[in-house]
Amino acid sequence: MIKSDRQYEYTKGKLRELEEDLKAVRKEYSSDKKKAALLSQGYTEHIAQLKTEIAEYEKMKESPLPKVLKIRNFDEISRQIVRLRLARGFTQAKLASRIGCKQADVSRLEREDYQGYTLGQLKKIAAGLNAEIELDLIPI
Numbered sequence: 354m355i356k357s358d359r360q361y362e363y364t365k366g367k368l369r370e371l372e373e374d375l376k377a378v379r380k381e382y383s384s385d386k387k388k389a390a391l392l393s394q395g396y397t398e399h400i401a402q403l404k405t406e407i408a409e410y411e412k413m414k415e416s417p418l419p420k421v422l423k424i425r426n427f428d429e430i431s432r433q434i435v436r437l438r439l440a441r442g443f444t445q446a447k448l449a450s451r452i453g454c455k456q457a458d459v460s461r462l463e464r465e466d467y468q469g470y471t472l473g474q475l476k477k478i479a480a481g482l483n484a485e486i487e488l489d490l491i492p493i
Contacts, residue, residue: 355410356435356463357444364410368403371396413439421485427468430475435463437482451481 355361375396382389413436422433438448438459445459452459461467462474479486 354432354435354465355406356439361407361410364403364407368400368407371400371403375400410439416440421487423487423489425489427470427490428465430470431463431465431467433486434478434482437478437484438463441482443482448478448481452477 355364375393378392378396379389382392422437424430424433438445443451444456445463446456449456449459462470462478475486475488
């Protein structure tokens with residue numbers, strides 16, 4: 354998941370590099386279609402993944418946010434924090450200063466594998482992002 358403009362630009366650059374490398378492989382092995390297809394597969398999959406991540410980041414930055422973000426499981430929390438922060442145009446450092454912590458703390462809270470949230474932290478994050486968060490973590 355792309356979480357900053359710097360990562361976004363880096364990912365776009367990597368995408369361009371991979372597309373150029375793929376063209377070169379296909380050109381070099383144009384006489385052997387099977388070999389070209391075999392060597393192209395990894396490039397193709399990686400390119401598709403990067404395109405998905407870039408599109409997701411652009412959508413997060415541009416999409417309007419609802420007044421209340423509804424979170425149904427722990428796996429959504431970090432993603433919603435990133436989404437809100439990006440939509441507000443905040444860097445991790447700016448959010449950190451708004452909620453009284455360090456940038457590294459915000460980075461940790463945005464990690465996809467992090468699940469050590471407290472209600473106090475979520476309340477501060479929501480206030481820092483001028484948002485409301487509705488948690489519904491009861492299993493169905």
